[in-house]
Amino acid sequence: MSAGLPISVAALGAAAGTVAPWLATRFAVAPPESTAATAAPLAAAVPAGAGPGTTPTRPLPSARRRAPTCAVVGAVVFGGLGVAPGVGAALPAFLAVAALGLVLAVVDLGCLRLPDPLVGAAALAAVAGLVAAASVAGRPDRLLGPLAGAALSFTGYALLALLPGSRLGFGDVKLAAVLGLPLGWLGWPTLLTGLVLPHALHGLAVLGLLAARRVRRDTLLPLGPALLAGTWIAALLG
Structure with a gap:
């Protein structure tokens, strides 16, 4: 593989990352009153005084501050997918999901929510891109893997969300x-890695934040970024 594709894909990721914080402000609202007291102050996505249901109508200062960081993250994420084994003709589908994932991560970090419109858009992009890739390859049977992966992921996370005392939300289940x-x-080994790895990443993040005294034991933390990061790493491992 020439270096041109990863570099071009990384540049596209930087552009997607730059835009992500501004798009996120359209979906950012204050955390629900029932969770606001224990929500982690990891990001200031909502202006002071904004109440539940308040949607910003213009880019927030925090979006400007986050744009450079998100651009770097986008470049790394897209560049990694550009060289990930097994992606092949499905690369546009992976990149579309990654672009929406950047927005979802910013929103979840800011307000502990994964908006259905963004999750639905990611689903449509994944389905359309994978159907196109299977058609190009002349392998419609390859769609059985993605369908099974979605069903298994939904079932597993739904069961976890229904456990007594679970902090897993159904936004996480849908994502x-x-x-x-x-x-x-990418296959069953990658799927299983992608199911387990987010919990390991989330656990490490919780331990680190507790050690740094950034959060308390009862602080609610977003799982969406860990889900997205775990999926990305699993794709890289192939």
């Missing part, structure tokens, strides 16, 4: 199901 589509395309 996991969407991410099961590209993971299933």
Whole structure:
């Protein structure tokens, strides 16, 4: 593979990352009153005084501050997918999900929510891209893997969300199901890695934040970024 594709893809990722914080402000609202007291102050996505249901109508200062960081993250994420084994003709589907994932991560970090419109858009992008890739390859049977991956991811996370005392929200369940589509395309080993790895990443993040006294034991933390990061790493491992 020439270096041109990864570099071009990374540049596209930088552009997607730059735009992500501004798009996120359209979906950023204050955390629900029931969770606001224990929500982690990891990001200031909502202006002071904004209440539940308040949607910003212009880019927030925090979006400008986050744009450079998100651009770097986008370049790394897209560049990694550009060289990930097994992606092949499905690369546009993976990149579309990654672009929407950047926005979802910013929103989840800021307000502990994964908006259905963004998750639904990621699902449509994944399905359309994978169907196109299977058609180009003349392998419609390859769609069985993504469908099975989505079903398994949804079932597993739904059961976890229903456990007594679970802090897993159904936004996380729906996002996991969407991410099961590209993971299933890459095969069962990658799918299983992508199901387990987010919990390991989330656990490490919680331990680090507790050690740094950034959060308390009862602080609610977003799982969406860990789901997205775990899926990305699983794709890289192939």
